[in-house]
Amino acid sequence: MGNTHAREDQDLKSESHFSDHEIKKLRTEFSKVADEEHTITKEQFKHTLLNHVQCWSAGAQYLFLERLFDAFDLDGNHKIDFREFTHGLSAFMKGTPEEKLELSFRLYDIDKSGSIEPKELIRIMSQMYSAFYNEDQTEKIRGIVTQIFEDLDINGDGSLSLTEYKLMALKEPMIIDFLEQFLIVPDK
Numbered sequence: 001m002g003n004t005h006a007r008e009d010q011d012l013k014s015e016s017h018f019s020d021h022e023i024k025k026l027r028t029e030f031s032k033v034a035d036e037e038h039t040i041t042k043e044q045f046k047h048t049l050l051n052h053v054q055c056w057s058a059g060a061q062y063l064f065l066e067r068l069f070d071a072f073d074l075d076g077n078h079k080i081d082f083r084e085f086t087h088g089l090s091a092f093m094k095g096t097p098e099e100k101l102e103l104s105f106r107l108y109d110i111d112k113s114g115s116i117e118p119k120e121l122i123r124i125m126s127q128m129y130s131a132f133y134n135e136d137q138t139e140k141i142r143g144i145v146t147q148i149f150e151d152l153d154i155n156g157d158g159s160l161s162l163t164e165y166k167l168m169a170l171k172e173p174m175i176i177d178f179l180e181q182f183l184i185v186p187d188k
Helices: 002-015 020-033 042-052 058-072 082-094 097-108 118-130 138-152 162-171
Strands: none
Touching: 002 020, 002 082, 020 042, 020 082, 042 058, 058 082, 058 097, 058 118, 082 097, 097 118, 097 162, 118 138, 138 162
């Protein structure tokens, strides 16, 4: 088992933005909560990252961690193994703008279809807005989403591909900074 971990850790070092020391530390923390299959559930994931993700409200934090888990769970088995955990954290914490953009795309792509439909964007935005506002923002959100799709759905298929989403980020650079606002950077 130790040999397998050493080999995987070397692979992860070359595939991620983490050092040997950071990967070993991540593995130690991950192993504390992982089951016998070396995976963690959504609840374990949220509990593990709770102190490392900041939001303007507990509801927004809960929603963000829910979506982040789904974005990390690349094989869709509702569990995250150490490789998925490391790759996801690498993009989230240390990723290039391109990697962060792809991760944020997966946050919005609820059904993992490879594109974002208006209903997905409306759902996420409604949930985020509800953490801020007491009154219903549905019509305002629908208007924003309609405008986004009119501007960026280049091929007119009613959804945003990753390419179209990247164009949105060029038009609105705040999209790239989206993930950064949730990350708590430890004091050095």
